[in-house]
């Protein structure tokens with residue numbers, strides 16, 4: 001399962017107009033080659049969240065991509081997502097691991113904190129995310145952490161390492177060269193005029209041409 005966390009990891013953004021265009025945008029990202037999609041929606045409209053997450057889950061299933069729900073274990077279970085992504089305000093990693101069982105992935109934000117990363121591995125995290133690795137247009141308040149964090153984390157874990165924050169076509173190659181297995185983006189895809197082309201371009205620049 002953890003092998004599925006690799007390549008371009010696209011995170012949905014509220015700027016995608018709702019509801020039809022969100023699906024259209026996810027379809028374009030999947031055609032462009034996104035291997036992981038995360039539903040990230042901070043609203044409290046439970047009905048719309050459920051509908052949108054279920055729709056994206058079906059799209060990812062059809063495309064063979066991995067589908068992750070941000071923050072919300074119950075929603076992940078309800079739509080049969082492949083996993084959840086949890087940050088420092090989203091609950092205890094061991095408790096989430098126990099609640100979800102071994103079949104679903106638990107991704108954990110580690111920011112630039114290697115002690116948190118070690119503890120997350122101990123608690124059963126399936127992948128570790130580090131960032132912002134550059135100033136993020138989506139989350140400008142996020143602290144920037146050095147790319148050396150990937151080599152440092154690789155010293156103690158073979159879990160997939162995900163980079164996030166301010167990653168775009170100009171800097172993605174340096175991020176993967178530093179050791180990130182997957183690269184998570186919001187703006188570089190959702191802000192693009194042509195989502196399919198932007199996705200494909202990021203993949204070639206970051207991971208090389210498809211073999």
Ligand SMILES: Cc1ncc(COP(=O)(O)OP(=O)(O)O)c(N)n1
Pocket residue numbers: 009038040070071085086087088089090107109129130162164184
């Ligand atoms: C892949 C990935 N990495 C990091 C985050 C950030 O999680 P968190 O710190 O909980 O912040 P929010 O996204 O919930 O605002 C993420 N969502 N995905």
Ligand SMILES: Cc1ncsc1CCOP(=O)(O)O
Pocket residue numbers: 131132135136137138139142164165166167184185186187188
């Ligand atoms: C959710 C999150 N956590 C750290 S940066 C970030 C947002 C990443 O978005 P972008 O790719 O637009 O910088």
Ligand SMILES: [Mg+2]
Pocket residue numbers: 070071085086087088089090
């Ligand atoms: Mg969170």
